[in-house]
Amino acid sequence: MTVRIENQTCFFTTEGGEYIRLCPDVTIVTDSAKAMSAVDIEGHRVYITEAEADALTVAGAIDGRRHLKATDGDSVI
Template identity: 60%
Template sequence: MSVSIDSNQICSFDTDEFQEQRPASELTVITVPDKAMSAVELNGGRVYITEAEADALTVAGAADGRKNLKATDSDSVI
């Protein structure tokens, strides 16, 4: 999967299932707690992205709907 953003803030997502282009302003980056990952919802599904990609999307104009997760297990390194 790859994510790219052009100079007009158009975001391109290229996955095994589909290719999609959307203006960054139409996207919201979310946190998926059970996977502890960021994602963007597209075409009724989720595209999981790295934190660097999430940051780049928000800089380009996507809404930042991420939530900070905190560990509750005493064995956690966090």
């Protein structure tokens, strides 16, 4: 999956095709089960890297991510 940003327009290229959205219309969420950032587009969850999430927020996307806290005793966090 790739994210491309041009003039506050986001292009999400997936195996199923390309989704195009204005960055201010995109909300980045945290999928706690996978511990990854994602965006929901047309009922599809598109997973993105943290670098892509940061770039989207700079371009105007809504940052709805939340920090996950490790609860396992072996965690380095």
